[in-house]
Amino acid sequence: MYRASKQQNPHITISRNKRSLIKILAASGFTPLLMRMLPPAHAETKADPLELVHGIIKHPWFIEVPSGHSLVAFSRPTAAAQDNTQTIQRAVHWTKQWLRLVVKYQQNPLRASRCIAHAQVAMHDAWLLAATQGASAETRELSAHRAASLVLQHLFPNETPGFFEAQYAWLAAQLPASNINQDLAEATGTRVGQAIINRSLRDGAGRTWPVRDRPKDFPGIWQAAHPIYAVNPTEPYAGEWRSWLKPSPQRYQPPTAPRPGSEQHRREALEVLNVIRNLTPKQLEVAERWNLDAGSVTPAGVWMQHAIDLLLRSQIPGDRFEASVAVLAATSVAMEDSFIACWRIKFRDWSERPITAIRRDLAPGFTTPLVTPGFPGYVSGHSTLSGATSIVLAYFWPTEAPELNAMADEAAISRLWGGIHFRSDNDEGLRVGRGIGAEVLAAL
Known part of the structure; x- marks a missing residue:
């Protein structure tokens, strides 16, 4: 992405797109990755077409392999391949x-x-x-x-x-x-x-949740909500599934979800109520487009489709198959690990959904454009997964960082526009997800 400066300028010039990714990481508190994002000394930017910048596999995600091998020495595909x-x-x-x-x-x-x-x-x-x-x-x-x-x-x-x-x-x-x-x-x-x-078979995904594991009631605990009134939450043990990466000791842990009686909870409930009462056609379209539950490709599918599109549009030097499996593996690891982290927080806090709070405190007949999911709200799964995935894909395609960041932000705000998440659910989910994306990059 960078070429040597003819003037051998001792200062480092960072492209606007890579600067955007650095800004996202810095704002979220993930400074250890910033040095990775800097170009080499005596470098300046150039206007490249879409290019896969990082595509080399450096280590396995799960299988032990012999050490001491250099990928550079491996044979390249034939012309036909x-x-x-x-x-x-x-x-x-x-x-x-x-x-x-x-x-x-x-x-x-x-x-x-x-x-x-x-x-x-x-x-x-x-x-x-x-x-x-x-x-x-x-x-x-x-x-x-x-x-x-x-x-x-x-x-x-x-x-x-x-x-x-x-x-x-x-x-x-x-x-x-x-x-x-x-x-x-x-x-x-x-x-x-x-x-x-x-x-x-041993990652914990086969466990069955007993109702007795529900915590004792407290103000703001998640309740079965209109219109489906699901009593048993979806995948309550998912936060205990085996992750691909060991969580970093420095992983960001969001504060406890705002509870009823707090000024933040009141303010956020009012915001959801006012947004839904004044929802624009564009906001409704975005909310419905990101409403990806069972029967759709799900949020993971949307992001994987985007990764496929980026691969097909990219200039990829060397082994294109190698680059593709590297991108898709890192992306999928970020997605599952971000969901696991998200669900761990959901069932740490058991926080109520907006429809429960608004019907109780503000507007008894309140309804939402989207069906409220049957599990706790804080933090948002869409936001967490999108935050993680956008960071990983932006590492491979720095020129796409602004678009990827905007896509993650849209996924997050769509949940507020659908009336099913408070703002803090989305903001904290993005921050958690971007941190997990940073952990995946550190593993690369």
């Missing part, structure tokens, strides 16, 4: 299948993010493990496809028998057979796929 669009389309094939299956089986947003994280990490780590064994680029790619096919087959057991195997065979047929070590690809992909499947 180097076509940008075809290579990236193969790299995102399983992501697109996941998008379809999330809608088909109406997964809730947490389950959807969990599934794609397991699948993308399987692809990433299988690719890397094959690479450390000196495999050709085509063998590495096929290893990744094998791992993804096995993981998704496990996570979607009701799909048509043989479907995932047929998809794997179709992808294998796209690669030049003369450059593939079939046995190595099969063994490596199976090894990684099974390891990720074993992880999924």
